[in-house]
Amino acid sequence: xxxxxxxxxxxxxxxxxxxxxxxxxxxxxxxxxxxxxxxxxxxxxxxxxxxxxxxxxxxxxxxxxxxxxxxxxxxxxxxxxxxxxxxxxxxxxxxxxxxxxxxxxxxxxxxxxxxxxxxxxxxxxxxxxxxxxxxxxxxxxxxxxxxxxxxxxxxxxx
Amino acid sequence: xxxxxxxxxxxxxxxxxxxxxxxxxxxxxxxxxxxxxxxxxxxxxxxxxxxxxxxxxxxxxxxxxxxxxxxxxxxxxxxxxxxxxxxxxxxxxxxxxxxxxxxxxxxxxxxxxxxxxxxxxxxxxxxxxxxxxxxxxxxxxxxxxxxxxxxxxxxxxxxxxxxxxxxxxxxxxxxxxxxxxxxxxxxxxxxxxxxxxxxxxxxxxxxxxxxxxxxxxxxxxxxxxxxxxxxxxxxxxxxxxxxxxxxxxxxxxxxxxxxxxxxxxxxxxxxxxxxxxxxxxxxxxxxxxxxxxxxxxxx
Numbered sequence: 001x002x003x004x005x006x007x008x009x010x011x012x013x014x015x016x017x018x019x020x021x022x023x024x025x026x027x028x029x030x031x032x033x034x035x036x037x038x039x040x041x042x043x044x045x046x047x048x049x050x051x052x053x054x055x056x057x058x059x060x061x062x063x064x065x066x067x068x069x070x071x072x073x074x075x076x077x078x079x080x081x082x083x084x085x086x087x088x089x090x091x092x093x094x095x096x097x098x099x100x101x102x103x104x105x106x107x108x109x110x111x112x113x114x115x116x117x118x119x120x121x122x123x124x125x126x127x128x129x130x131x132x133x134x135x136x137x138x139x140x141x142x143x144x145x146x147x148x149x150x151x152x153x154x155x156x157x158x
Numbered sequence: 159x160x161x162x163x164x165x166x167x168x169x170x171x172x173x174x175x176x177x178x179x180x181x182x183x184x185x186x187x188x189x190x191x192x193x194x195x196x197x198x199x200x201x202x203x204x205x206x207x208x209x210x211x212x213x214x215x216x217x218x219x220x221x222x223x224x225x226x227x228x229x230x231x232x233x234x235x236x237x238x239x240x241x242x243x244x245x246x247x248x249x250x251x252x253x254x255x256x257x258x259x260x261x262x263x264x265x266x267x268x269x270x271x272x273x274x275x276x277x278x279x280x281x282x283x284x285x286x287x288x289x290x291x292x293x294x295x296x297x298x299x300x301x302x303x304x305x306x307x308x309x310x311x312x313x314x315x316x317x318x319x320x321x322x323x324x325x326x327x328x329x330x331x332x333x334x335x336x337x338x339x340x341x342x343x344x345x346x347x348x349x350x351x352x353x354x355x356x357x358x359x360x361x362x363x364x365x366x367x368x369x370x371x372x373x374x375x376x377x378x379x380x381x382x383x384x385x386x387x388x389x390x391x392x393x394x395x396x397x398x399x400x401x402x403x404x405x406x407x408x409x410x411x412x413x414x415x416x417x418x419x420x421x422x423x424x425x426x427x428x429x430x431x432x433x434x435x436x437x438x439x440x441x442x443x444x445x446x447x448x449x450x451x452x453x454x455x456x457x
Contacts, residue, residue, distance in 0.1 A: 001180060001382025006443045007450065075183035076380065076406025079291045082183075083380070119183075120291060137182075139281050139293050145182035 033072070033150040038117060040066065040108050040155045044128035050110065054092040062157055064088040065129065070115060072151045080119035080137025082147035087113050099125030106131045108155060115155070117147075130155070159223050159302040160272060163256065167215025169297040171276050172269075172401075174207055176284035176293075180382060180405045187286040187293075188401050190267045190361050191421030193449055194231040197319040198271035200457040201229040201248040203311055208275030209285040211297065213268040216261030220270075225310045226251045227273040233324040233425040234262035237270075250315040264324070266425045274308030288402065320452055322422060327432040330419050331388065332442055336410035339373045340390075347371060348388075348412055349436050353396065357428040361402040363389075364423050366432070370394030373410045383407040386415035386423075388434070398423050418445035 004014045042062045051061040070084035087093070093110040100123060103109070107118040109126035118124055119137040136146045147153055162169075172195065175188025189195035189212055199208055211218070216235075222228075228251045230237045235245040239257045243249040251257060251272075259268050278285050287294025297303070337345065353366035371394050383389070387399045389409040398415055399407070400423070413434060415423055426432050437445075 001384075003177065003384070007447055011439065011443075074380075074406065075181060076382075077183065077404050079179075079182055079184040079288075079405075122290060137291065139291065144179075144184075144282065149181060 033152050034148070035069070035152045035154065036147050038108065038132050038134055038153060038155045039158045040130040040132050041158050042130040044107065044109075044130045046127040047129045050091070050093055050127050050129055054090055056090060061091065061129070064091055065110070065115065066155045066157045068154075070153045072147045072149055072153055074149050075145060075147070078119050078122055078137075079139075080145040080147070081116055082136070082145070082149075082151075082153070083114050084116055084147070084153045085114040087115060089113075093127045095125040096127065099123055103128065104131070106133060108132055160276070160305055161221050161223070161302050162297055162299055163219035163221070164217055164258075164299050165297050166213050166218045166259070166261075169211050169213045169218050170287035170289070171209050171278055171285050171294060171297070171303075172212045172287065173209040173285045175401065176282055176286050176288070179282055183405045184282065184291065185288065185403055185405055186385070186401060187284070187288040189269060190401050190424035191232060191269070193322065193418065193421045194267070195269045196453055197246060198229050198231040198269040199275075200453040201231070201246070201314070201317055201319050202227040202271045202273040203308070203314055203457070204271060204273060204275050208271075208306065209278065210269050210271040210276065213259055213261075213270060214266065216259055216265060216268065218259040218268075218270060219256060221254050221256045222251055222272060222305065224253050224305075226305070226308070227310060227314045228257060228271065230259050230268055230270050231319070231321070232261075232268035233266055234264040235268045236260045236262075244318075246321045247318040248314045248316065250310075250312050264427060266427060272305055273310060274306035277304040277306040290402070317456055319456055324422060324425050326422070327426065327430065329422055329432050329434050330416045330437045330442070330445065331386075331413040331434045332416065332437060332439055333413050334411070335414070336378060336412065339378065339410040340371070340412050341374065344371050344373070345412065348396070349434050352431045352433050355426045355428050355430050355432065359428060361400055363400050363403060364398040364426060366396045366398070368395075371396060371412065373412075378408065378410050380406050380408040383411065384414065386417065386420055387411045388413045388415065400424050416442035416445055418442070418449045
């Protein structure tokens with residue numbers, strides 16, 4: 001998303017500039033981005049139910065989730081919350097109909113083909129399958145978000 | 159230094175906002191009512207990028223150890239020192255003189271600006287508190303805040319800035335960006351109906367109830383959002399995003415409140431009504447220009 005001040009840059013000029021920049025953008029090469037490992041304890045409150053819903057054993061669900069390298073598509077929802085995908089299609093995890101009022105920071109979660117780590121205690125509607133001690137956002141770090149768009153993310157079972 | 163004696167319900171430091179960090183999922187924060195904030199800074203002679211205090215629930219009491227120009231802006235607010243200073247008016251504060259921000263029945267967000275600005279350490283380029291991410295924290299009674307150096311221009315005392323009409327409930331908005339996700343009937347209903355502000359409204363957004371606004375079937379791709387975006391979640395009850403909006407949103411946005419009117423939305427109280435008036439982009443930009451021009455004459 002591009003923000004600009006319409007009193008300093010006319011919207012038509014902003015649009016022209018953005019379109020010109022978009023044309024010069026290279027496609028992201030599949031091997032680009034840094035590789036980020038998230039050590040994960042697979043003991044989340046929705047682990048068993050997600051396995052049942054997917055028709056697989058808990059062991060297989062863990063293997064499916066930790067067996068892929070995900071791409072971080074973008075960050076949103078909360079600082080440091082990276083939308084990573086895509087999940088193995090065998091993992092069936094629609095968003096919760098009633099989001100939890102409080103999901104603990106560090107929860108490893110899945111929803112609708114994507115996976116992420118909750119950076120803070122917050123409300124949330126994703127299914128919680130595990131947790132990590134890694135801090136995915138820390139405003140005191142030079143680069144506060146651990147995962148950046150384009151990074152490759154791997155969950156490693158602990 | 160500014161010595162805080164009492165804080166009201168919740169007081170935080172805010173500057174214009176934290177820009178350039180949406181890619182990390184960090185929202186801009188900043189004042190819920192940007193015009194009232196900018197007016198407060200202009201009245202005390204501060205740079206527009208200086209930090210002030212956003213107060214919810216009145217009764218914020220303080221004194222400064224050196225002479226300062228102070229003011230409070232917002233809806234239905236005043237400043238009580240030895241005398242009562244009306245809102246949107248600059249006052250001279252002697253060293254040690256105690257002031258209390260007084261909020262009336264219709265007050266919601268008040269902005270207390272002090273010449274020199276609040277000079278705490280910026281985090282990610284901004285002094286704005288963003289409590290959900292542990293950036294900044296609510297101010298506490300008994301603490302002292304560093305102030306920037308400023309020439310005290312006593313001539314400013316008595317200077318006032320125009321307050322918008324917070325009681326109107328008429329909110330100007332342009333359509334879209336997801337207008338094509340709504341039928342003409344839904345859009346007409348949206349612009350012709352009264353909505354009621356729900357108690358769950360906060361700095362993240364103003365939640366509305368009223369006629370159910372239905373979007374067409376199908377999901378939209380999650381995309382970046384701005385303050386002022388009017389999201390329509392699946393239940394059909396609109397949410398107007400404010401300063402602490404999430405960096406991205408997955409609900410269709412039927413309309414976007416113009417920048418000049420963001421504060422009018424933020425300052426609506428739970429139970430009050432509001433109505434959206436459709437304007438075009440040219441008028442939105444003209445309204446922003448007028449709002450800034452009104453403050454340039456006093457800055």
